[in-house]
Amino acid sequence: MLVFAASDKGGTGRSVTSCNVAFHLAQRHDVAYLDFDFGSPTAGAIFDITRAERGIEQEGMHSYFTDGLADPRRLDVWTSTSRPDLRGANIRAGRLTFFPGEIGGAEFGMTDERVDRCAELLTQLDHEYEVVLVDLSAGRSTALHMALAATALSKMRSVTCRWLVFHRWTRQHIVAAHGLVYGKHGILEVGKISGHDQKDLQEDIRFVRVAVPLLKEHNPAQSAPQATWLLAYDDELRKLAVDRRLGQSRVLGTTPVEPILQYREQLITESDVAAKIANATTIKGFRSLADRLVDDEVWEGA
Amino acid sequence: MVIIGEVRTSLLHTSLPLPGAAAADLLALRPGTQVRATSRPINRTLSPDTVTGVDCSLPSEPRTRSRGIGTVVTRAIVVGGMVAQASSRAELEWTDYRERKPWKYYSRRPGVIEVSGPVTTDQVLAGFQMPSRQPETLDLGSISQRMINHVQDRPQLDNLTALRTRPTSMRWTAVGVEDAVPAVRLHIEDATMRTVRVTVPPHLLEEAVGFCEDLALHDWLYTTLGHVIAQAERDMARDADPMKGLRAGLSLLVRLWMPGAHVSPELRPLWQGLEAVPGFSEPWQRQVDWIRDQVFMRSLAAVEELHH
Ligand SMILES: Nc1ncnc2c1ncn2[C@@H]1O[C@H](COP(=O)(O)OP(=O)(O)OP(=O)(O)O)[C@@H](O)[C@H]1O
Ligand SMILES: [Mg+2]
DSSP states (O other): OEEEEEESSTTSSHHHHHHHHHHHHTTTSOEEEEEOOOSSOOHHHHTTOGGGBTBBSSSSHHHHHHTOOSSOOOEEHHHHOSOHHHHTSOTTOOOEEEEOOBTTOOOOOOOHHHHHHHHHHHHHHHTTOSEEEEEEEESSOHHHHHHHHHHHSGGGTTSOEEEEEEEESSHHHHHHHHHHHHSTTOHHHHHHHHTOOHHHHHHTEEEEEEEEOOOGGGOTTSOHHHHHHHHHHHHHHHHHHHHTTOOGGGEEEEEEOOHHHHHOOOOOOHHHHHTTSSOHHHHHHHHHHHHHHTOGGGGSOO | OEEEEEEEEEEOSOSSOOOHHHHHHHHOOSTTOOOEEEOSSSOEEEOOOEEEEEEEBOOOSSOOOOEEEEEEEEEEEEETTTEEEEEEEEEEEEOSOOSOOOHHHHHTSTTEEEEESSOOHHHHHHHHTSSSOOTTBOOHHHHHHHHHHHHHTSTTSOOOOSSOOOOEEEEEEEEEOTTOOOEEEEEEOSSSEEEEEEEEOGGGHHHHHHHHHHHHHHHHHHHHHHHHHHHHHHHHHTTOOOHHHHHHHHHHHGGGOOTTTTSOGGGHHHHHHHHHTTOSHHHHHHHHHHHHHHHHHHHHHHHHHHHO
């Protein structure tokens, strides 16, 4: 299964959430994580892989597309991470393979040849990994266009593809996420031009609400007027989301605001929760995203 | 005399094994070219050789200056309609001249690379045996990978898979030594990379190619069945159903196991050595038995449940 992670705005939590979801999926499957954020590859830092914090020097995803490199570099997260609690976490975990981007890399243009290479890589990895997660970078990027074009090729018809659109729980983010999917030059429009069936494509898209603030019952320190305002405004956002076709039936899941992640981009593990540094609800959010991502029932008709 | 090569092995992107004729069709990479096929004891189809021109330095250990000009030949192989291999090789010939001759000269000698510079045979052999490839040197792996991608992209395949598997690479060197008793050394570098060194009398050097392809196939089968078991254990540990993977492993892989079947009789003793150390067919059979037991016991349990 191929999973594409997109967002309209930068800094929504697309990479951090995707990495955490990949981490949970890898407890039971072989998972590949591809950094297609060619301009600023940062997933290495989230996995705490020191030598790939901002990408690697050469032979990364970038060279695969621009230099005709045949074997882009793969890093095994379990053995490359500097976090000991990841390594020993689960003796029966599947593989978690990270395909890093490149430090000096920049965005590049889309060509038919690159689309073919993209399809080739995705097909190859789909036959190797249960789940292949691709971080597409923010906005209407080359990566997004390339992924849409590659998955529209007839030889990729048989491959299961799922698209995730990440957004924060604010008015502007909801409007922006709507635009990325339904708007001009959005995923559906570009998808259709690339050769996708628009209706099928739409059924393969789900939204992920990131860092949704806690309401009164979770946050007793709130003043009464504050709580009332938040509750009312939360309701308003819900209405807006439904109105913009980002309603509950199209949502894969939600993550709460996690204090650790406000300070540091990283994986949240059971040991962080056991040490009472991270909130249990955060892990629950990631785990539920992972479970629902591979649950076919969730994806049958939105 | 030295031949170097690299074999990539992967599961063909097809839900069911290709019949012999379809495999032949798949490997007729260019119109009008002939594929070679044998059907016994198991179907094995070979594409015609493709030729790639190279002019680059060679890996060496310790690093020494060299220039290799010539051609690499690559062929694709399908075994049992299910496993795809791409196998690239070149014979190395040391020469004195420095200037590059017209390409016509090299293309008349497909599969020969002429080597110049201070580098010695032993240094090149050691370079090829390094677990990680030296950048900016001859890369047989990527030539093979391109061939695999090309084959996997052919319209004869339905692009579905019953089993997710990991491709492996085997980098090998074969040295011809007068009066040598055939010998092989296999080294497992990591999860997907293996290096092999073969020594044979010079007249058997060409046969070493087929032996290395056969070894790569069986190493891949062995490794892949190991992953099938690991995934089943992972499923069982969390109460998920392991049957799908186990069944696919049994039905797709087991019948392909036939070490030496397509190897020249003179080189079959190499297999006998590997069967002794590290052991192939015996542990393979134990894995197969384990899977059969699991499938049997689970089927039995399912039947019993039906009766209650
Ligand atoms: N649930 C959360 N709670 C609090 N902060 C979060 C949460 N999820 C992500 N963040 C933080 O949000 C910031 C942006 O996250 P991230 O880098 O994943 O975004 P992105 O969408 O990938 O950004 P870019 O477009 O720049 O690649 C990070 O500092 C991250 O730690
Ligand atoms: Mg990011």
